[in-house]
Amino acid sequence: MLERFGVSIEKKILERFDAYIKKHGYQNRSEALRDLMRDKFVEEEWKEEGGEAVATLTLVYNHSARQLSEKLTDLQHEYGALIISTLHVHLNHHDCLEVLVMKGPTKDIKQAASYLLATKGVKHGKLVKTGKELI
Ligand code: NI
Secondary structure, eight states: OOOOOOOOOOHHHHHHHHHHHHHHTOSSHHHHHHHHHHHHHHHHHHHSTTOEEEEEEEEEEETTSTTHHHHHHHHHHHTTTTEEEEEEEEOSSSEEEEEEEEEEEHHHHHHHHHHHHHSTTEEEEEEEEEOSSOO
């Protein structure tokens, strides 16, 4: 169900918001505001103690680096309960790209992501945090 509400706001902020909307291709202010609110809610969920969420972790690594593939696989088995799906792409002769979909306690996801990203030989990566019950 949709509810309408009025907002009083400084002209300069609204102008900047409209420029943001245009730049990002939103059809109207309502849709942009909904997305900004959801993004903030997700951010809050990740800060809460004992929260649960979903995330994707992207990793790029050189598979020929010494024992790296084994180390990453060992870590993934250690956090097996968190990882619900993985995608592996052989990027070129040396590099692999992996995307792990994780679901569970935010604390555990952050810890697993930190260990995986900090593993020697991982060239780049990023954790994208989202919510499991977005409204
Ligand atoms: Ni590969």
